[in-house]
Amino acid sequence: MSENVLHLENVTMQFGGVVAANDVCLDVNEGEIVALIGPNGAGKTTVFNVITGVYPPTNGRVTLRGKVIAEDQPRGKMRKLYAGGHAYEYPHTVNQTPDRITKLGMARTFQNIRLFKSMTVFENVLVAKHMNMKAGFFRTALHLNGAEERRMREDTLKLLEILDLTDVKDEIATALPYGKQRRLEIARALSTNPSMLLLDEPAAGMNPQETEELCAFIRQIKERFGLTVLLIEHDMNLVMDISDRIYVLNFGALIAEGTPAEIQQNPDVITAYLGVAET
Amino acid sequence: MIQAQPTIKPKKLDAATIITIAIIGVVYLLAFVLEQVMPATSMLFTVLKKGATYALVAVSMNLLNGFTGLFSLGQAGFMLIGSYAFAILTIPVAQRLSVYQYYDGGLVQFSLPWLVAIVLAGLFAALFAFLIGLPVLRLKSDYLAIATLGFAEIIRAIFQWDKIGTLTNGSNLLRLFPTFADFNVRDESGQVLVYWSTFVPFVIAGVCIAFILMLINSSYGRAFKAIRDDETAAEAMGINLAKHKMIAFCTSSFFAGVGGAMLAMYANSVQAKSFTTAMTYEILLIVVIGGIGSVTGSVMSAFLFVASSEWWLRFLDQEQMIGAWKVPLLRNGFRLVVFSLIIMAVVLFFRQGIMGSRELPDLFRKRHKLAGKGARKA
Numbered sequence: 265m266s267e268n269v270l271h272l273e274n275v276t277m278q279f280g281g282v283v284a285a286n287d288v289c290l291d292v293n294e295g296e297i298v299a300l301i302g303p304n305g306a307g308k309t310t311v312f313n314v315i316t317g318v319y320p321p322t323n324g325r326v327t328l329r330g331k332v333i334a335e336d337q338p339r340g341k342m343r344k345l346y347a348g349g350h351a352y353e354y355p356h357t358v359n360q361t362p363d364r365i366t367k368l369g370m371a372r373t374f375q376n377i378r379l380f381k382s383m384t385v386f387e388n389v390l391v392a393k394h395m396n397m398k399a400g401f402f403r404t405a406l407h408l409n410g411a412e413e414r415r416m417r418e419d420t421l422k423l424l425e426i427l428d429l430t431d432v433k434d435e436i437a438t439a440l441p442y443g444k445q446r447r448l449e450i451a452r453a454l455s456t457n458p459s460m461l462l463l464d465e466p467a468a469g470m471n472p473q474e475t476e477e478l479c480a481f482i483r484q485i486k487e488r489f490g491l492t493v494l495l496i497e498h499d500m501n502l503v504m505d506i507s508d509r510i511y512v513l514n515f516g517a518l519i520a521e522g523t524p525a526e527i528q529q530n531p532d533v534i535t536a537y538l539g540v541a542e543t
Numbered sequence: 544m545i546q547a548q549p550t551i552k553p554k555k556l557d558a559a560t561i562i563t564i565a566i567i568g569v570v571y572l573l574a575f576v577l578e579q580v581m582p583a584t585s586m587l588f589t590v591l592k593k594g595a596t597y598a599l600v601a602v603s604m605n606l607l608n609g610f611t612g613l614f615s616l617g618q619a620g621f622m623l624i625g626s627y628a629f630a631i632l633t634i635p636v637a638q639r640l641s642v643y644q645y646y647d648g649g650l651v652q653f654s655l656p657w658l659v660a661i662v663l664a665g666l667f668a669a670l671f672a673f674l675i676g677l678p679v680l681r682l683k684s685d686y687l688a689i690a691t692l693g694f695a696e697i698i699r700a701i702f703q704w705d706k707i708g709t710l711t712n713g714s715n716l717l718r719l720f721p722t723f724a725d726f727n728v729r730d731e732s733g734q735v736l737v738y739w740s741t742f743v744p745f746v747i748a749g750v751c752i753a754f755i756l757m758l759i760n761s762s763y764g765r766a767f768k769a770i771r772d773d774e775t776a777a778e779a780m781g782i783n784l785a786k787h788k789m790i791a792f793c794t795s796s797f798f799a800g801v802g803g804a805m806l807a808m809y810a811n812s813v814q815a816k817s818f819t820t821a822m823t824y825e826i827l828l829i830v831v832i833g834g835i836g837s838v839t840g841s842v843m844s845a846f847l848f849v850a851s852s853e854w855w856l857r858f859l860d861q862e863q864m865i866g867a868w869k870v871p872l873l874r875n876g877f878r879l880v881v882f883s884l885i886i887m888a889v890v891l892f893f894r895q896g897i898m899g900s901r902e903l904p905d906l907f908r909k910r911h912k913l914a915g916k917g918a919r920k921a
Contacts, residue, residue, distance in 0.1 A: 316779065366781035378776035380769050382836075382900070391769045394762045395781030401790060405758040413762065456781050 266294040268330075269460055269492045270315065270370075275324035276348030277310050277516075278338075284310040286516040287349045288324075292460070297486065297493040299503045302513035303536060308496045309375060311513070312464055315494075316372050317362040322346065325354050328368055328460070333360045367395055371458035373449040375465045375496075379437040385448055386433040390420045392455035420455065426488065427451045443474050447481070454489060461485075463495040467502050475499055479506050504528065512536065559907035566903070567749075574745050578738040586854045590846070591741050592723055593853065595748040596805040598845035601829040602752050602838050603798035608827075609836040610759055611791040612771030614688045616823050617675070620695030621796040623818035624671050625664040625803025627702060630717040630813045631710065632660040638719040643712055650709040657721045661747070661804045668800025669793040671698075676792045680785065695823060702815035711815070718812040744805055751798050756838055758794065767791055832889050834896030839903040844896070856881055 270292040277285040285307040292298045300308050313319045314334060315326055322342055326334040335358040338346040360368075380388050393416040399409035407413070424430050429451055432440060437448060446466060453461060466482070467475045479502055486493055497503050503510060504524040512520040512527060514536040520527055527533055574591060581587065600618060607613050632655045634642055643649035655663070679690045705713040726739035758764055766787050769777040778784050807813045829848050833840030859878040863870045889896075 318775070361783070362775075362778040363781045363783045366779060372779055374776065374779075378773045380772040380776065382768060382772055383765070387765060387768075391765050391777075391782070392780045394766045394769075395783075397762055401763065404761045404763055405754065407757055407761060416762070452780065 266296075268292075269294055269328065270494065271327045272311070272315070273325045273327075274348075274350040274353070275311070275314055275321050275326060276346075276350075277307070277314055277319060278322040278342065278346060278348060281345060281347075283347050283516050285314065285513075288513070288516075288518055290511055290518070292492055292494050294492055295490075296508045297482070297495070297506055299507040299510045300494065300496050300513060301498070301500075301503055301510060306513040307516040308513055309464060310516075312372065312462060312496060316370065316462065317360050317365045320359045323348055323351055323354065328365070328370055331368065332356070332358045333365055333368065334358055363395065366456050366458075369457070369459040370462065371453035371456045371460070372462040373446075373453050373464055373466060375468065377445050377449055379445060379448060379452070381436075381438045383437055384434050385429055385437050385440065386420060386424065388437045388448060389423060389452050389455045390416060392452050393420060395456065423451060423455055427454070427485075442469060446470070446478070450481075450485070454485065458491065460492045460494070463493065463497075465496055465498060467497055467499045470499075472501070475502050478502065482506060559904040562907050563904045571742070571745060571749070575742045578741045583735070583738065583740075588741050590850045590854050592744050592809050594846035594849040595744040596802055596809055597826065597829060597849055598842040599748040599751050599805065600799055600802035600826050601833065601841040601845045602755055603795045603802065604826050605830050605833075605835065605838060605841045606755055606759065606767075606798075607791055607795040608830060610764065610771060611767040611788065613680070613788060613791065614684050615691040615792070615795070616688045616820075616827070617691030617695045617796075618799050618826050619818045619820065619822040620691075620698040621668040621672060621799035622803030622806060622822070623695075623698055623702060623815060624668045625800030626807040626813045626818070627711060627717070627815070628664040628667040628800065629660050629804035629807050630720045632663060633657055633720040634717065635719065642717060642719055643709070645715065646709045646712065649712065657808075661801055664804035665797040665800040668803065669797040672793045672796030673789065676789050680788045680792060692820065692823070695818070695820065699815050699818055714814070714816065716812045716814050717807075720807065722808045722811045744809070747801070747805060751801055752838065752842065755794075755798065759838070763787070763790065828886065832886070832893075832896050834898035834900060836900040837896065837898035837902060839901070840896050840898030843898070851885070852878075852882060
């Protein structure tokens with residue numbers, strides 16, 4: 265068994281009375297491509313947002329390479345409302361902000377593309393280099409960090425080259441065709457030098473051919489950058505093709521886990537997706 | 544795949560940049576030469592001095608509102624702090640008794656050189672910004688605007704409070720500190736040899752605006768724009784929102800404070816009650832007319848605004864005769880009506896302001912690049 269990268273332990277996310285994610289336990293190991301699937305509204309993006317620090321979990325713990333990045337127990341009004349399991353087993357409160365988590369090596373893309381719309385493709389990718397800057401505010405503002413700035417720009421150019429975006433690097437990001445915008449989002453995420461990449465519906469809105477290209481593209485960057493990948497996706501061809509393991513979420517709870525072949529045969533999953541025949 | 548090897552070209556000065564530098568150089572030269580040859584009482588110099596001050600404050604507001612996307616309306620408050628800090632620190636010790644006549648000469652019994660005081664004025668404003676920013680920067684858009692507006696009002700009230708009058712002189716004027724006119728070199732008889740009173744504010748504003756421009760074009764500037772475009776994505780790219788918003792807020796306030804000090808030097812006196820909300824709105828108006836996200840726009844519209852309100856439209860306030868015919872409508876206050884109409888026209892027909900998001904060099908570059916920049920609003 266290879267090293268564990270991401271570990272979710274009894275993560276529950278409750279909004280008021282709505283349990284969006286319920287006791288989710290999930291593991292992603294080094295070098296794997298893991299998919300998180302489920303019908304609409306199953307809580308996939310909620311789980312993503314908990315992992316990336318957008319929401320603090322209501323209960324449970326998330327660790328990244330053994331380091332706790334989020335941990336909490338129900339508090340305040342939630343003490344009465346809480347409907348998940350394993351309450352009060354996690355006494356510490358850890359709540360790393362998304363930028364800290366990104367610095368720890370986990371980058372993400374968004375379901376609805378969120379590019380910096382006033383910037384060029386090049387700048388979009390360059391921005392992600394900002395967090396690792398060594399020069400302080402005044403040195404940067406007075407442009408005294410020339411060597412560092414040049415290195416940031418060179419790294420960005422190299423990355424654009426690898427991802428085949430060099431020819432559009434001076435275009436405004438939102439002027440790109442849809443498929444390229446998706447690719448740019450991934451490029452921007454890779455620019456933070458992640459060891460783990462989270463993709464939220466990378467194939468949304470793509471035609472079958474584009475999806476096939478995306479599939480190859482994900483494999484390619486995974487090898488090239490030594491990534492571990494967790495992705496949410498509705499396109500079953502992509503999921504079955506690319507994933508090492510699959511987690512299935514329905515109504516906030518995990519209902520199945522296994523290899524693509526196992527998941528395809530799982531009666532619970534089939535029920536969740538297709539419903540039960542009335543008898 | 545055959546692709547060109549990526550290389551970073553060393554920065555070269557293109558024609559557009561050279562033209563821009565030339566224009567700025569000519570403006571500064573004109574400011575200096577005109578001052579020597581024209582009568583010092585000309586309205587032009589009033590406009591240039593106040594224009595330079597407003598240009599700096601407008602650019603500082605643009606840094607926050609236009610480039611970082613934080614809608615703050617506290618500018619008058621930070622200018623007030625800058626004005627007071629400058630005045631309090633520079634009034635000559637010998638004059639303090641006459642200025643603080645109701646407070647036995649006041650608390651502060653030393654006097655600093657103007658350059659030190661102007662930097663301290665900015666630092667005081669930045670310090671206040673830091674303290675205010677801790678709670679307030681968690682708010683977004685309209686809420687932030689209301690909170691900062693409230694702060695400016697509170698500051699204005701507090702500085703008029705007579706319990707701290709030994710420091711602020713209560714609601715009385717602060718005066719007799721160095722002004723722009725003191726930069727003129729005089730001989731013993733008081734005759735002016737070289738006029739500097741317009742050039743010096745130009746230099747102060749120029750240095751500050753140059754710093755803001757460099758900041759905007761640095762990695763921090765990119766981070767600010769990222770926050771403006773999409774906070775969630777910026778945070779996911781590792782940008783610490785709280786830290787960067789605070790940096791933008793403090794930097795902006797620093798230069799608002801410096802602008803406040805310049806306003807004090809321009810006006811020869813400081814009084815808290817003149818730093819009204821209307822002043823913030825004037826500056827906001829300058830930023831909007833110039834183009835949110837354009838430093839050049841803010842500077843240009845600051846001068847246009849000041850020239851219109853102080854000079855060009857003044858004739859509308861007096862009865863004018865053309866031959867024997869008395870022009871109707873012209874009377875005291877009519878200037879403001881015309882002014883409002885102009886502003887409405889600008890807002891209706893130049894939605895993006897004079898410059899949009901373009902800068903001066905962009906005007907001399909090829910069109911297709913501009914088309915790309917214009918597309919950002921789409």
